[in-house]
Amino acid sequence: MNGIMKNEFDELIIKLLHYFITEQGYNPIILHGAKDEIWLENLNGDYQIIRIASNYIHNKEQLDYDIYKTSRIMKDIKKKTFSLHINTLNIFLNLGENVNLQTNPDDITCINVKNINDLSKEKVFQEFFPSITNKIDFKEKGLELFMKLTSDINKKNEEDAKRAEDIFKIKKPTVTLALIFINVLIFALMYIFGNGSTDALTLIKFGASHRDLIRAGEYYRLITSSFLHIGLMHLAFNNYALYIIGPQLESFYGKIKFLIIYLFSAIISTLLSMLFFGGVSAGASGSIFGLLGALLYFGYHYRIYLGTVIKSQIIPLILINLLIGFTLPGINNAAHIGGLIGGVLISMAIGVKYKSTKMDKLNGWIMTGIFTGFLIYLSFIGI
Numbered sequence: 568m569n570g571i572m573k574n575e576f577d578e579l580i581i582k583l584l585h586y587f588i589t590e591q592g593y594n595p596i597i598l599h600g601a602k603d604e605i606w607l608e609n610l611n612g613d614y615q616i617i618r619i620a621s622n623y624i625h626n627k628e629q630l631d632y633d634i635y636k637t638s639r640i641m642k643d644i645k646k647k648t649f650s651l652h653i654n655t656l657n658i659f660l661n662l663g664e665n666v667n668l669q670t671n672p673d674d675i676t677c678i679n680v681k682n683i684n685d686l687s688k689e690k691v692f693q694e695f696f697p698s699i700t701n702k703i704d705f706k707e708k709g710l711e712l713f714m715k716l717t718s719d720i721n722k723k724n725e726e727d728a729k730r731a732e733d734i735f736k737i738k739k740p741t742v743t744l745a746l747i748f749i750n751v752l753i754f755a756l757m758y759i760f761g762n763g764s765t766d767a768l769t770l771i772k773f774g775a776s777h778r779d780l781i782r783a784g785e786y787y788r789l790i791t792s793s794f795l796h797i798g799l800m801h802l803a804f805n806n807y808a809l810y811i812i813g814p815q816l817e818s819f820y821g822k823i824k825f826l827i828i829y830l831f832s833a834i835i836s837t838l839l840s841m842l843f844f845g846g847v848s849a850g851a852s853g854s855i856f857g858l859l860g861a862l863l864y865f866g867y868h869y870r871i872y873l874g875t876v877i878k879s880q881i882i883p884l885i886l887i888n889l890l891i892g893f894t895l896p897g898i899n900n901a902a903h904i905g906g907l908i909g910g911v912l913i914s915m916a917i918g919v920k921y922k923s924t925k926m927d928k929l930n931g932w933i934m935t936g937i938f939t940g941f942l943i944y945l946s947f948i949g950i
Contacts, residue, residue: 576621578712579660579683580605582703583619585716589723590702593617594871598640606640608871610648611922613695614656614676616641625663638672647874649867656691730921734819734869742822743813746829747806750851753794754802764797767847776837778845782947793833795849805851812858819865824917828910832857835909836902838942843901850899853906859885860910868922905942912938 584605587593593607596616603622609615618637624630637657645653657677659668668677678689686692687700707715753773754764761769771777774791781788796802817825836853863881866873885907892900915923915931923931 575682576660580619580621581716582683585720586699586702587617589719590698591696594727613654615653616644616655618655618657619660620658621660623661623663624659624666627666630666634672634675634677637675641675648870649874734920736818737814738818740814740817742826743809743817747809749794750796750802750806754796770795770797770847770849776840776848778841781841789834789837790830792837792849793851793854797849801850805855808855809851812855812862816858816862820861827917828857828861828913829854831913832906832909835939835942836906838946839905840899840902841946844899848899848902853902856903856906857910860907861914864911864914865919868919
């Protein structure tokens with residue numbers, strides 16, 4: 568093998584890596600201190616985690632410890648990815664002759680693969696990876712094979728890196744800044760052409776939400792109310808929140824999808840608000856909660872990258888603001904909850920780039936349509 572792949576063992580490892588990374592969409596997981604083992608993840612796969620262990624296991628005690636260590640790592644991965652159940656495929660390549668895999672621990676399937684021929688014999692590969700025997704059969708040999716496999720893996724990793732950069736690179740937040748400008752402009756106009764932002768008649772004149780008026784046919788208030796604010800503090804707080812959250816989400820989803828999320832969340836927040844509060848209501852907080860819902864949905868799909876952020880920042884922020892809404896008077900928490908739900912649902916429908924499948928989007932549109940129709944019925948007919 569020209570010194571590049573010393574034996575069939577090395578060839579087996581790189582062929583497995585090539586297959587799982589380039590054909591099945593798995594990505595390497597970096598674990599500090601890991602030696603003679605390779606971890607791969609694809610949270611959309613039948614096996615979300617694959618571990619390839621090349622270390623020599625010479626007795627049952629060492630095997631038990633290895634499986635115990637794997638189980639501990641899996642618990643950490645479950646916490647980070649908010650997963651109650653993760654199927655793990657544990658592939659042992661170097662088990663001693665006297666070591667038998669008698670039982671599998673929960674959620675971890677252990678198999679012994681000594682050579683390439685074993686791949687076609689294992690039920691796991693027959694059921695979940697039936698293409699593996701054909702996909703690892705190459706005409707190239709030795710150095711030529713090594714160069715091809717490593718080149719393919721590097722290309723796939725480069726593509727994944729470009730996708731990650733495309734998603735996470737901060738772009739100019741044009742829509743966010745435009746929304747903030749509109750909020751400030753309308754706030755000023757209420758003082759120029761009305762009696763100020765706290766005057767009920769002025770709020771009605773500029774498009775605030777009011778159940779009777781919306782039921783009478785003034786449907787534009789479902790959206791326009793989210794651009795009005797009652798008092799300077801209300802304006803400042805919502806615009807600051809929009810300035811903090813908006814640029815990130817606009818980069819994640821793109822400008823058009825971001826605007827769709829913002830406006831749809833405004834509609835759902837107003838509809839739910841109509842069920843519990845019939846008076847004058849205004850503010851962008853429903854839309855901002857919708858952005859938080861969209862951020863939560865995005866973070867779930869990219870939880871390998873954002874798992875810690877979701878747990879330590881996004882969820883606490885949502886819960887704290889909802890708690891404030893329940894405890895302090897004068898806060899329309901129904902609008903907040905409606906916006907949050909609307910943001911999650913419309914995000915499911917329009918999808919997360921590189922992650923959502925056509926079926927995911929279809930289910931999202933169905934759920935969004937059912938929920939929106941139900942709210943419209945309750946808001947205009949049911950109550």
